Each structure stands twice: as C-alpha cells, then as structure tokens.
Amino acid sequence: MTRLAWGRVFGVLSQLAAIALLLVSAWLIVRAAEQPPVLYLMVAIVSVRFFGLSRAGLRYVERLLTHDAALARVTEARVAAYRDLDRVAPAGVTGRRRGDLVSRVVSDIDAVQDRMLRLRSPWVVALVSIAATTVLVAVIDPASGLVVGGAAGAAMALVRVIVPWAVRRSGDDSSGWRGDLAADVSHGVIAAPDLVAYGATELLRESAHRSIDRLASAQRSTARLAGIGEAVVLVATGIAVAVVAGMSAGLAPVLVGVVVLAPIALIEPLTAVADAEGLRPSIEDAERRLAELADAREAVADPVVARSAPTAFALDVDALAVGWTDIVASGIDLVLAEGEVVAVAGPSGSGKSTLALTLSRLVEPRAGAVRLGGVEVRELAAADVRSTIGYLAQDEIVFDTTIRENLRIAAPSASDADLLEALGRAGLADFVESLPDGLDTAVGERGSRLSGGERQRLCLARLVLGGHRVLVLDEPTEHLDEEAAEALLDDVLALSPERSIIVVTHSPRVLDRVGRTLELGCPGRPVGRRTRGQAAGV
Structure with a gap:
C-alpha cells in the first residue's frame, strides 16, 4: 500500500x-x-x-x-x-x-x-x-x-x-x-x-x-x-x-x-x-x-476439532451411500485391511468414480460411515485423510513442464534419489534414466510427449512419492493396449502389501488379476468380507 x-x-x-x-x-x-x-x-x-x-x-x-x-x-x-x-x-x-x-x-x-x-x-x-x-x-x-x-x-x-x-x-x-x-x-x-x-x-x-x-x-x-x-x-x-x-x-x-x-x-x-x-x-x-x-460452500468440511491422523491405514466402509446431489449408490460395505487389494466394478453410472472420490475425501458421504485406521473420516481433517488416501483419476493432469517438476508437486523438497525411487516403484525409472535430459525432460502439454502408459506411470509415481498408504486408482488401464495395461497392472499390484489398493475398473482382465471385487449395481453377489455394494434403484 x-x-x-x-x-x-x-x-x-x-x-x-x-x-x-x-x-x-x-x-x-x-x-x-x-x-x-x-x-x-x-x-x-x-x-x-x-x-x-x-x-x-x-x-x-x-x-x-x-x-x-x-x-x-x-x-x-x-x-x-x-x-x-x-x-x-x-x-x-x-x-x-x-x-x-x-x-x-x-x-x-x-x-x-x-x-x-x-x-x-x-x-x-x-x-x-x-x-x-x-x-x-x-x-x-x-x-x-x-x-x-x-x-x-x-x-x-x-x-x-x-x-x-x-x-x-x-x-x-x-x-x-x-x-x-x-x-x-x-x-x-x-x-x-x-x-x-x-x-x-x-x-x-x-x-x-x-x-x-x-x-x-x-x-x-x-x-x-x-x-x-x-x-x-x-x-x-x-x-x-x-x-x-x-x-x-x-x-x-x-x-x-x-x-x-x-x-x-x-x-x-x-x-x-x-x-x-x-x-x-x-x-x-x-x-x-x-x-x-x-x-462457495466447501465440498468437504473439516470438523471443528479434528482428531489426530491415525497411523494405521485399514479402511472400513459401512452402509455407505454416495452421490453429488442425489444418491447414486447405497448400501456399500467393505473392509480393506492394510496391504490388501480390491477392485470396484459395475456398469456406467453405478457410482464407481463417485465412490472413489468419496473414499478420497473429495466428496462427502451421503449416508453411512468410512473409517480410516478405525477413525471416522468426518472426525479427521480432510488434508490428513488425503495425505493417507491418494486418488489417481482416469485422465490425471500432467503439467507442461519437466518430469522432475511434475513429481515434485507431491513432495516439493524431494531429492533426485527420492524421485527415481518413486519412478522405480511405478516402473518408469529405467525409461527416465535412458532419456538424454533424464528428470529434466519436458513432457509436453498434457504429457503429449509420453505414451499413455508412461503418462499413467508418471502420475502413479507422483502418488507413491506423496507417501499415500491407500491408493484409489480410477480406470488406470483405460486407453492402454493389452500389453501396456498388463505391465502397468503388474507394477500397481507390486505396490502391496506396503499399500492398500482400490482399483476402479470395468476390464475383465483387471478383475481376474485382482480377484476380490466389490460390485455396484449387481445385487445378490458377495463382496469382500462384508455384504454386497448395491446401486440405489437397481
């Protein structure tokens, strides 16, 4: 002034x-x-x-x-x-x-x-x-x-x-x-x-x-x-x-x-x-x-007095209903112990992506409860939940900058060794090290200089670098050919048991690889350790 x-x-x-x-x-x-x-x-x-x-x-x-x-x-x-x-x-x-x-x-x-x-x-x-x-x-x-x-x-x-x-x-x-x-x-x-x-x-x-x-x-x-x-x-x-x-x-x-x-x-x-x-x-x-x-009203409101973030990362979903303005899926029950993997399947419109956003504390549950480490997520600060549960969208954003800067969004103070380790867990370290500019390689607008699989792996490495213990992956193999999808899925499943993984998919190959499935919109089929998840009105 x-x-x-x-x-x-x-x-x-x-x-x-x-x-x-x-x-x-x-x-x-x-x-x-x-x-x-x-x-x-x-x-x-x-x-x-x-x-x-x-x-x-x-x-x-x-x-x-x-x-x-x-x-x-x-x-x-x-x-x-x-x-x-x-x-x-x-x-x-x-x-x-x-x-x-x-x-x-x-x-x-x-x-x-x-x-x-x-x-x-x-x-x-x-x-x-x-x-x-x-x-x-x-x-x-x-x-x-x-x-x-x-x-x-x-x-x-x-x-x-x-x-x-x-x-x-x-x-x-x-x-x-x-x-x-x-x-x-x-x-x-x-x-x-x-x-x-x-x-x-x-x-x-x-x-x-x-x-x-x-x-x-x-x-x-x-x-x-x-x-x-x-x-x-x-x-x-x-x-x-x-x-x-x-x-x-x-x-x-x-x-x-x-x-x-x-x-x-x-x-x-x-x-x-x-x-x-x-x-x-x-x-x-x-x-x-x-x-x-x-x-504008917050999509997810923090409690007045938030509880401390739990060290455990077991996920317990009980009679959950999800939706934006109207409920699109309800009666969803799931227990995901630390290090387990589960797939979420269902027809288009059954609420798979909405469930993924709800579990990631990006959308408020319409009913029921989600517990992380035994603590109801509504009693935790949203940032604490998101630091534990990481979400990878089907069309994740890749910025028009270098591989290094795209990764450092998750951890600004990360060293090159940390970046390469995260890339290695995502199956991309050898590729990056083979590039003339290495971590300083520009990826182009929306990652245009990378293939679809490389782009997904880069985003997966960003989640790994962020230290998330529960990964919610929304259609991670979408738009990939069969060979690239299988290779990416191998690297995703290899992240457990250090991390729990939820894969939202409609691909039969992914469902067969994961084995355990939570199905929305298909009543009468058992889900995990609890009852089925059922889309409302189906």
Missing part, C-alpha cells in the same frame, strides 16, 4: 507537470508575441523544458510503483482464488465448464489489478489535478476559476452516472462470451483426435465462431457506449473554454491564454476518468464472481 500511495503521488505530479507544461507554454507564446527582451522569457523557457522532461520521468516512476503494488496484490488474489478452488473441489463452481471457469478466474483476478490501476488511480489524479488547476485559475480570475471547477465537477459527476449505466444497459456479457469461447477451445484441444475421427470438427468451429461473434459484438457495443463519457468531457470543457473566453476581456493579454487553455488542460485526466468508469461494471462483476467463489 505504501508503494501504491507513492505511485499515485508521482502520478499526480506527472499530471500536474503536463498541465503546467500547457499553461506555461500558453503564457510563453502570448508573452513572446509582445517581443520582450529574451531574458524576460528565460524562466518560462526553462520551465517548459523542465515540465516536459519531468512529466515523462514522473510517469515512469508512477508506473513502476503502482504496477509493482498491483502485481503483488494480483499475486495474493490469485493464490487466494486457487485456495478457494481447492477448498470447493471437486464440485467447483456449479454451472461452469472447465475452460469457462479457468477463463473467468484468470480474467476476474486481473480485474483486481484494474481496480487499483485503471479505476481508482485516475480518480485520484483527476481530483487533485482539477483542484490545483481551479485554484490556479481562481488566483488569476475568481470567476474563471469557478467556471473551470464547475465544468470539471459536472463532467465528472455525469461520467460517473451515465457511463456505468450505459454499459450495464447494453447488456454487456463479454466475460460470459469469453468464458464460452475459452470452454469451446479447451474442449476442442482435448477432444481434437475424436472430433477429427468422427468428422465433427465443423460443429466445434461453428460453436467457436458464434462465441467469437457475440464477444466481438459485446465489446463493440461497450466501446461505443464508453465513448459517451469522452463526449461528455469534450462538451463540458468546450463550454468552459467558451465561457472563460467571454469573461476574459478585462484580463492582461498574457493571462488570457492561461485561463482559456486551463479547461483543455483537464481533458486528459477527465478522459481517463471516463475510461475508468467504462470499466467499472466489468470490474464489479468480476469482484462479485470472486466473492461467490470465496463464499
């Missing part, structure tokens, strides 16, 4: 230098027309040079300080937004597609910077500049000072009311169309091979072009309406110039140029205010969306 305050001080000084440059130049031109001795003009000549140079220097310092403060504030806001997203995960913000959510979070956080730099700062600079100019003109001619101050004040009041109202009335939804466009492009990138294979690329292209056209139309409409503010400024200053010129008959000739040009000197700060007010609706909407994210 100190840097921001000093930055605004230098911004005011820069604007005052610009105003002084214009007014001193006006005095100099009029006085030079009287052809006095050149020494009479030296102070004015030096002043023009001084104000011209100082304006640029002061503006540079102002931008340096204010942007430094704004970027620091944006960094804090971005971290806070990521924490909010982590808190509400995996439910996230309802009604938002992935690309839409990413676009809105990124652009909305940038609006925090806009409020500091492009909304508040122009008002501060304009108010001080108008006050200083009005006082200066009033010293020369009180009536002219009243006209200049009144015209500037009226322009600011009209801009503050008219511009935001006009922008809102236009129904501008640029952020919405921008989010739709981002979602279309994001889905297109992810599903590009399938779209090409099925000849459906034209559908995506049409959808993206519709979003582009609507976004462009909304932005054009907003730009036209925001121009109303500049029109108000020009009309107000034009009237002020005409009135002051009519009142300047009794002034000394060298002062006429000063008072007449004074309203024109205020065009720049007033126009900056008009532009700022054009941004106000979008900034306020962005802050409202960020506030909604901050106020």
